[in-house]
Amino acid sequence: MATCACFVLWKHSAFKRSRFRFPLKRSFYPFSQGLPRAICIDASVFPVQPLDRWLDDAAAASSFFAYKRQEKTVSLSSWFLAANRENSLVKKWDKYVKDYWLVRREPKSTTRDLQFLKDPLNEMRPFEPDLALPYPYFWFHHLFSILVQTDAEARKIWGACENRPSISAHKIKDEIRRLEHRNRKPLRRVWNFFFPKPNRAEFMDWISSTEMQKLDWRSKSNPLSLMKSLKK
DSSP states (O other), rough: OOEEEEEOOTTHHHHHHHHSOOOOSOOOOOOOSSSEEEEEEEETTEEOOOGTTTHHHHHHTEEEEEEEOOSSSSSSEEEEEEEEOOOOHHHHHHHHHHHHTTSSOOOOOOOGSSSSSOOOOHHOTTTGEEEEEEEEOTHHHHHHHHHHHHHHHHHHHHHHOOBGGGGGHHHHHHHHHHHHTTGGGGGHHHHHHHOOBHHHHHHHHHTSSSEEEOOOTTOOOOOOHHHSSBBE
C-alpha cells in the first residue's frame, strides 16, 4: 500500500454535485490521501496480494488499471480501479459521468434491463441530454465503453492497459455460490455429483496465484465458511 492512494472517485464525485436521485449500489471508502495514485475499491473485494507487489507493474504502461471483461459492450469491471491522478482517461470518464447526470433520469424497470446493452451509444444517447433517457443498471460501465469507442486518446490508454481478466477474481464467489446450492437439501445429492467439493490445498494454491477476489455482497456465506467446507 505504500505506493498507492485511495479516495472516493468517479461515482460519488458526480453524486455529491447533483440535486437529483441516483442509483447507489455499494460504497467506496477513502483510507489514504496525498500520494500520486488513486484507487477506487468496492467494499466486497477480498484482497489476496499486497498492492505494491503487482499494481505498479500492471498500471505501468497506461497509468491506469482495471480488470478486463470479455463482453462486447462492457470492457471492464468497476469494483477495482486504479489510476494516476492526472490520467486523461479518468478525467474524461469523470466528465462523462457528471454530464450524464446533469439531467434527471429514471431507471429502466424491466428485468431484461439488468443485462448489458447491445448498443450503449444509441440506447443511452449520453450526448443528447434533452432526451433524458432512462438509465440502465450498468450505466457506469457503458459510459466507459462509449468513451473508449468515441475518443481516440482514451482508446489508446485502455488498449495499453495490462490485460488481466476479471474472471480470475471470481473463484471464491463461484465456490461460495456452489456451497450454498449444496446446502439445499432437495438438490444436495445431484449438486454434489456434478460439482464435487474441491481439495482445500489445490483451492488455496489457485487463490494465492490471484491478486484479489470479488465477493458477492448478497451472499449469506463468507470465505471462512467456504474453507471449512472444503476437503482437506
